Amino acid sequence: MAARIDRDQLQQLVAGGAQLIEVLPAKEYDEDHLPGARSIPLKKLDRAAVATLDPKQPIIVYCWDVA
Amino acid sequence: MAAGLPTEGTNSTRPRAGTVARIDVPTASLSERLGDVRDRVRAAGWEAAIVTDPQRVVLGLLGAKELEKDPQLTVEAAMKPGPSTFRPYVPIKEVADFLVKHDFPSTPITTSDGKLVGLLMRSDAVREAEGCPDCVRSMI
Numbered sequence: 001m002a003a004r005i006d007r008d009q010l011q012q013l014v015a016g017g018a019q020l021i022e023v024l025p026a027k028e029y030d031e032d033h034l035p036g037a038r039s040i041p042l043k044k045l046d047r048a049a050v051a052t053l054d055p056k057q058p059i060i061v062y063c064w065d066v067a
Numbered sequence: 068m069a070a071g072l073p074t075e076g077t078n079s080t081r082p083r084a085g086t087v088a089r090i091d092v093p094t095a096s097l098s099e100r101l102g103d104v105r106d107r108v109r110a111a112g113w114e115a116a117i118v119t120d121p122q123r124v125v126l127g128l129l130g131a132k133e134l135e136k137d138p139q140l141t142v143e144a145a146m147k148p149g150p151s152t153f154r155p156y157v158p159i160k161e162v163a164d165f166l167v168k169h170d171f172p173s174t175p176i177t178t179s180d181g182k183l184v185g186l187l188m189r190s191d192a193v194r195e196a197e198g199c200p201d202c203v204r205s206m207i
Contacts, residue, residue: 031076031077032079032156033074035075037075
């Protein structure tokens with residue numbers, strides 16, 4: 001089940017072993033990303049990519065803040 | 068993205084709004100007396116303060132002009148409400164150009180939920196931008 005989290009929750013979850021995934025294109029990931037994040041561009045987020053994730057750990061997905 | 072916290076990547080070491088902003092900017096609340104805030108701000112060596120709510124959400128700006136108003140006023144009555152803000156990730160040259168174009172002495176830097184990161188002074192932004200003329204956004 002997906003849930004929106006805030007910055008503090010993100011830090012707590014990552015400290016506890018959550019997987020942090022950036023879904024922007026790889027070029028943008030190369031330029032800038034959150035510490036410890038993995039790159040899985042949205043267009044490549046298929047079954048094979050999902051299979052590389054640990055289903056026992058929370059998965060945090062983010063893109064970019066343009067607000 | 069990282070609300071002024073460190074990031075990784077080829078752009079992560081280049082100056083951006085959040086890394087150049089002064090995070091020790093004084094803050095004030097709406098109900099404070101302007102004279103009290105002015106004394107506190109100047110004692111700290113500042114000529115500006117950011118008005119925030121208890122969650123540090125930016126509500127207004129007290130610049131040099133606002134701090135000169137009647138000291139009996141409340142901060143709410145004296146402040147410049149709803150100032151223009153920038154996000155921490157914005158490349159420094161973009162902000163420097165904006166501040167020069169609009170002749171603003173400074174701008175608050177906030178997270179996407181409006182919380183204060185710091186105050187970016189035009190002089191700081193221009194100086195950093197001169198040292199990094201290609202510090203403009205290549206993405207989005």
